[in-house]
Amino acid sequence: MTTDHVIENISVNKSFGGWNKQYSHQSTTLNCTMRFAIYLPPQASKSNKVPVLYWLSGLTCTDENFMHKAAAQRVAAALGMAIVAPDTSPRGEGVADDEGYDLGMGAGFYVNATQAPWNRHYHMYDYVVNELPRLIEAAFPVSNKRAISGHSMGGHGALTIAMLNPGRYRSVSAFSPICNPMTAPWGKKAFTAYLGKDQAAWQAHDASELMRQSTQFTPARVDQGGADDFLKEQLKPETLEAAAKESNYPLDLRIHEGYDHSYFFISSFIEEHLRFHASHLS
Amino acid sequence: MTTDHVIENISVNKSFGGWNKQYSHQSTTLNCTMRFAIYLPPQASKSNKVPVLYWLSGLTCTDENFMHKAAAQRVAAALGMAIVAPDTSPRGEGVADDEGYDLGMGAGFYVNATQAPWNRHYHMYDYVVNELPRLIEAAFPVSNKRAISGHSMGGHGALTIAMLNPGRYRSVSAFSPICNPMTAPWGKKAFTAYLGKDQAAWQAHDASELMRQSTQFTPARVDQGGADDFLKEQLKPETLEAAAKESNYPLDLRIHEGYDHSYFFISSFIEEHLRFHASHLS
Numbered sequence: 001m002t003t004d005h006v007i008e009n010i011s012v013n014k015s016f017g018g019w020n021k022q023y024s025h026q027s028t029t030l031n032c033t034m035r036f037a038i039y040l041p042p043q044a045s046k047s048n049k050v051p052v053l054y055w056l057s058g059l060t061c062t063d064e065n066f067m068h069k070a071a072a073q074r075v076a077a078a079l080g081m082a083i084v085a086p087d088t089s090p091r092g093e094g095v096a097d098d099e100g101y102d103l104g105m106g107a108g109f110y111v112n113a114t115q116a117p118w119n120r121h122y123h124m125y126d127y128v129v130n131e132l133p134r135l136i137e138a139a140f141p142v143s144n145k146r147a148i149s150g151h152s153m154g155g156h157g158a159l160t161i162a163m164l165n166p167g168r169y170r171s172v173s174a175f176s177p178i179c180n181p182m183t184a185p186w187g188k189k190a191f192t193a194y195l196g197k198d199q200a201a202w203q204a205h206d207a208s209e210l211m212r213q214s215t216q217f218t219p220a221r222v223d224q225g226g227a228d229d230f231l232k233e234q235l236k237p238e239t240l241e242a243a244a245k246e247s248n249y250p251l252d253l254r255i256h257e258g259y260d261h262s263y264f265f266i267s268s269f270i271e272e273h274l275r276f277h278a279s280h281l282s
Numbered sequence: 283m284t285t286d287h288v289i290e291n292i293s294v295n296k297s298f299g300g301w302n303k304q305y306s307h308q309s310t311t312l313n314c315t316m317r318f319a320i321y322l323p324p325q326a327s328k329s330n331k332v333p334v335l336y337w338l339s340g341l342t343c344t345d346e347n348f349m350h351k352a353a354a355q356r357v358a359a360a361l362g363m364a365i366v367a368p369d370t371s372p373r374g375e376g377v378a379d380d381e382g383y384d385l386g387m388g389a390g391f392y393v394n395a396t397q398a399p400w401n402r403h404y405h406m407y408d409y410v411v412n413e414l415p416r417l418i419e420a421a422f423p424v425s426n427k428r429a430i431s432g433h434s435m436g437g438h439g440a441l442t443i444a445m446l447n448p449g450r451y452r453s454v455s456a457f458s459p460i461c462n463p464m465t466a467p468w469g470k471k472a473f474t475a476y477l478g479k480d481q482a483a484w485q486a487h488d489a490s491e492l493m494r495q496s497t498q499f500t501p502a503r504v505d506q507g508g509a510d511d512f513l514k515e516q517l518k519p520e521t522l523e524a525a526a527k528e529s530n531y532p533l534d535l536r537i538h539e540g541y542d543h544s545y546f547f548i549s550s551f552i553e554e555h556l557r558f559h560a561s562h563l564s
Contacts, residue, residue: 014509071549073546259296262295263350265296
């Protein structure tokens with residue numbers, strides 16, 4: 001069976017000379033049908049495989065938010081970079097869910113759940129690290145040069161996935177990441193549900209813990225809005241910065257006065273992130 | 283009563299050093315509460331009033347679609363141009379509506395309705411031409427240098443409003459406009475409801491009719507996707523082009539192969555439109 005048979009095209013829109021596409025596929029990792037979006041720049045062809053930036057979105061998002069609102073395609077087209085945006089959780093009938101926006105569907109937190117009822121579908125870590133890139137690299141004219149980025153919950157995902165897989169990504173960046181989920185309400189709720197009460201299991205998915213202990217470095221950039229409503233209680237970039245100092249991690253952290261947690265912030269700085277990744281992907 | 287009392291701020295987001303804001307106000311023209319969005323570039327101040335591009339959205343849109351999806355703020359910030367996006371119809375309890383997406387709320391068509399029940403609220407032409415700019419120019423650090431643009435139904439609105447008010451806008455542009463609504467299903471349905479069955483009243487709001495008869499010219503640019511599903515039945519740019527030839531109207535019409543009717547098309551060419559307007563506003 002070729003990959004032509006395992007992914008199904010849902011939409012195609014021309015964008016800056018390239019193509020914005022959505023596909024669905026049956027995920028063996030997540031045990032459900034998943035949707036993802038890909039932007040293929042005009043340079044991508046069988047004879048010219050382009051590098052890929054994986055984008056992990058935040059709470060409540062799908063594969064669409066980034067592609068509609070981040071204004072990344074112009075820069076990706078200029079740089080010859082593909083972008084892949086997965087959904088933020090397993091979905092569908094029979095997939096466990098919660099009434100809160102910050103647990104269950106739309107809130108997979110990029111971990112492999114070990115606790116019932118979540119452990120049947122919620123394996124977003126394995127999906128993003130293994131199944132999705134394998135699919136992408138088989139089905140599209142892209143190389144295995146990878147970078148990873150994300151926003152909020154997805155910033156947490158990008159940082160932890162990059163640090164847990166040194167060498168797999170050339171560079172990592174994040175907007176407004178949850179830097180220390182072990183001490184943040186969003187993180188504590190999700191980690192308790194997905195990983196159980198033993199905080200030892202949480203440490204393996206806490207960006208600040210991982211950064212403090214790092215000995216292998218992936219170039220990292222983090223941007224944070226100074227007027228972000230979630231800054232003090234949920235995001236805690238100062239904890240990540242202190243961890244980077246302990247391990248001499250090459251973290252470029254920037255606080256931007258007046259910017260909030262929205263895509264208005266992301267779109268204002270996405271070009272700098274894409275150019276940062278391009279400098280490591282080329 | 284100052285304008286401070288008549289507009290109420292709903293949201294503020296920093297974007298490319300400027301500010302994306304939403305306001306509500308009681309419209310005397312539309313006889314209901316209306317919402318609009320404004321992007322103020324970083325250059326705007328009491329001592330440096332900036333020109334304004336009015337953006338008219340298409341069917342089903344609100345003041346938000348363009349500001350979220352068009353990726354215009356980067357260019358507006360670079361050019362020192364404000365952008366104002368009104369809603370596409372009156373709204374609220376007691377405002378007449380229709381089950382179709384192409385009539386009633388979200389589908390005001392930028393005309394003044396003369397027919398019941400629409401004539402109580404649906405005066406989008408007067409709102410866009412008179413009440414809104416008066417409000418904007420009193421409340422914000424903007425000049426009375428104006429340009430106008432829009433998409434689909436809003437492209438129809440921009441072209442007709444510019445041609446009906448020579449000298450009021452320095453330039454006009456449109457993405458995928460309904461160029462000849464008198465002969466298109468969307469236009470026939472809306473004009474019949476809002477203006478009645480007498481087609482003489484329709485001609486005053488048909489871009490092709492107006493362009494054919496024009497003797498005073500506003501610089502005009504139109505971009506159309508070649509893969510737009512609505513191209514042949516609803517949009518008919520070839521009719522507008524023929525009309526421009528008859529009157530020697532300075533219309534710059536471009537067809538872009540492969541692009542569709544979505545914001546992926548608009549965002550791909552919005553920079554060219556903003557630079558076109560800036561060249562006439564400076």
